[in-house]
Amino acid sequence: MDKNFWHERWQRNEIGFHRDSAHPALENHWPNVVGDLRRPVLVPLCGKTLDMHWLARQGHAVVGIEIDRRAIESFFGEAGMHPSIDESGPMPSWSAGGITLFAGDFFEFAPSSRFGLVYDRAALIALPREMRPGYVDHLARLLEPDARGLLITLEYPQEAMRGPPFSVMPEEALAFPEFDFTCLQRDEVLDSHRRFAEKGLPWLREAVYFVRR
Numbered sequence: 001m002d003k004n005f006w007h008e009r010w011q012r013n014e015i016g017f018h019r020d021s022a023h024p025a026l027e028n029h030w031p032n033v034v035g036d037l038r039r040p041v042l043v044p045l046c047g048k049t050l051d052m053h054w055l056a057r058q059g060h061a062v063v064g065i066e067i068d069r070r071a072i073e074s075f076f077g078e079a080g081m082h083p084s085i086d087e088s089g090p091m092p093s094w095s096a097g098g099i100t101l102f103a104g105d106f107f108e109f110a111p112s113s114r115f116g117l118v119y120d121r122a123a124l125i126a127l128p129r130e131m132r133p134g135y136v137d138h139l140a141r142l143l144e145p146d147a148r149g150l151l152i153t154l155e156y157p158q159e160a161m162r163g164p165p166f167s168v169m170p171e172e173a174l175a176f177p178e179f180d181f182t183c184l185q186r187d188e189v190l191d192s193h194r195r196f197a198e199k200g201l202p203w204l205r206e207a208v209y210f211v212r213r
Helices: 003-011 025-036 051-057 069-078 129-142 195-197
Strands: 042-044 060-068 085-087 093-096 097-104 116-121 143-155 181-189 206-213
Touching: 025 051, 025 143, 025 181, 025 206, 042 051, 042 143, 051 060, 051 097, 051 143, 069 093, 085 097, 116 129, 143 195
Parallel strands: 042 060, 042 116, 060 097, 116 143
Antiparallel strands: 085 093, 093 097, 143 206, 181 206
16 A cells, blocks of 8 residues: 555556545535535545535635645546646645645645645545554644544445455444544445445445544
């Protein structure tokens, strides 16, 4: 799970985790989670998810961190956007339409101010179990006290398939001391994820959590 792993995935266009539309959990749950807050939203390991466009349309400034520049360039290019590029800081950034994406290692991301909102659809589940506590710890340092947001995970018998995406069972998620978790939705989704069924998974669940720092 080093940096080259993800660079190679993007180079080979092995991005089965990418959706061609915003995740329905955003429309279903985000308004209740954030209320009237229009704070900047942190999106770790963002790839080129279209969820960032959805968040920007709700009036949020969106800040994403992505290890591979190709993902960032594709995100803006596929939207017909022409971002300004800033190479002056420790991580280069691309900005357009209220969205700023930093190219670099999330674990080295050190912004000048903390965030009040967070959205994680494909970050925690992209990491093996031994890396997840470090991810959660660093994420907590990037957020303000009482920050809130959404976390989306997958649950399946880990021995049945190698990740990523990895299985994050509820007992693990609820045990992270840095956050309070409330499960908002849990659905059986194997029928809509054919590639996982073909790998022999007997069952697959998707869980949506309200998270509070």
